[in-house]
Amino acid sequence: MESLTTDHNELPRVRYTRSLPTPVPPADSVIRSNLAGVRHVLLVLSGKGGVGKSTVATELALALRLAGKRVGILDVDLCGPSIPRMLRVQDSAVHQCNSGWVPVFAHQDKSISLMSIGFLLEKPDDAVVWRGPKKNALIKQFVSDVAWGDLDFLIVDTPPGTSDEHISTVEALRPHKPLAAILVTTPQAVSVADVRRELTFCKKTGLRVLGIVENMSGFVCPHCSECTNIFSKGGGEELAKHAGVPFLGSVPLDPQLSQSLEDGRDFIQEFPKSSAFPALAHIAQQILDGTPRSS
Ligand SMILES: Nc1ncnc2c1ncn2[C@@H]1O[C@H](COP(=O)(O)OP(=O)(O)OP(=O)(O)O)[C@@H](O)[C@H]1O
Numbered sequence: 001m002e003s004l005t006t007d008h009n010e011l012p013r014v015r016y017t018r019s020l021p022t023p024v025p026p027a028d029s030v031i032r033s034n035l036a037g038v039r040h041v042l043l044v045l046s047g048k049g050g051v052g053k054s055t056v057a058t059e060l061a062l063a064l065r066l067a068g069k070r071v072g073i074l075d076v077d078l079c080g081p082s083i084p085r086m087l088r089v090q091d092s093a094v095h096q097c098n099s100g101w102v103p104v105f106a107h108q109d110k111s112i113s114l115m116s117i118g119f120l121l122e123k124p125d126d127a128v129v130w131r132g133p134k135k136n137a138l139i140k141q142f143v144s145d146v147a148w149g150d151l152d153f154l155i156v157d158t159p160p161g162t163s164d165e166h167i168s169t170v171e172a173l174r175p176h177k178p179l180a181a182i183l184v185t186t187p188q189a190v191s192v193a194d195v196r197r198e199l200t201f202c203k204k205t206g207l208r209v210l211g212i213v214e215n216m217s218g219f220v221c222p223h224c225s226e227c228t229n230i231f232s233k234g235g236g237e238e239l240a241k242h243a244g245v246p247f248l249g250s251v252p253l254d255p256q257l258s259q260s261l262e263d264g265r266d267f268i269q270e271f272p273k274s275s276a277f278p279a280l281a282h283i284a285q286q287i288l289d290g291t292p293r294s295s
């Protein structure tokens with residue numbers, strides 16, 4: 001196999017513009033062999049936008065990486081990819097080698113493999129206005145053409161709700177890998193109600209629910225440590241109890257977390273004393289405990 005650590009800039013760059021025709025969907029056998037080295041696939045879902053799904057996906061990747069796991073992220077939020085910016089690789093490109101598309105290697109030590117449509121557009125801010133078949137074909141291509149290699153976890157960041165992207169992702173991956181889901185909500189009733197629909201989606205598509213994360217759950221004042229429940233509290237935990245699925249934890253609103261995402265820094269490694277750290281570390285630990293270990 002061609003080395004993926006050679007100078008990528010010497011390889012041809014993969015670009016995907018709106019003028020290109022819909023790619024031909026790959027055969028199932030191609031997907032199966034491409035995913036052979038991937039042990040666990042985790043889908044991060046939310047009913048509403050802006051509740052912190054990409055944040056949870058990114059921080060989980062960083063926490064699992066710190067625990068010594070090999071981690072990849074597949075960003076299937078085709079209309080609003082945010083992971084490249086959160087990992088500060090938004091100006092990177094995907095290149096073509098003999099074994100497929102070389103993902104972007106994020107983090108200072110290049111230990112997180114990342115694929116996102118953000119790397120394929122002519123201009124990073126180009127709007128993607130595609131119908132279902134084109135989205136479906138591109139997601140299958142992400143699964144079959146990206147040289148994912150050996151990964152303990154492939155974390156899939158999805159758009160909000162249950163759309164074409166979700167169905168395409170599940171259809172592409174489910175025949176080859178057992179899939180697990182993490183649902184992210186904020187504490188308010190309106191967000192929690194949307195997560196109920198995600199639970200139904202998981203049930204209908206046979207996704208194992210690893211648990212629910214309540215994000216933006218209170219704000220701990222950095223001056224006096226008083227916790228203010230800006231968006232109320234406990235909705236996610238109550239829903240988890242009601243639905244009979246694990247509750248993974250409450251992540252508070254943490255200015256250091258949002259700032260480190262803005263700056264593309266490793267919150268998990270750099271801010272262990274920050275208020276959101278214990279919850280994120282605990283969630284990652286539960287995921288490690290809830291997924292069979294590598295042999
Ligand atoms: N616990 C938190 N503390 C502080 N800021 C947070 C927290 N969680 C998320 N944020 C911030 O809220 C914003 C929205 O988060 P994020 O992009 O992860 O949401 P999302 O659910 O993935 O949104 P979309 O559905 O639009 O992709 C980001 O700017 C992020 O930095």
Ligand code: SF4
Pocket residue numbers: 221222223224225226
């Ligand atoms: S929580 Fe305490 S320190 Fe923070 S702003 Fe309110 S009163 Fe001031």
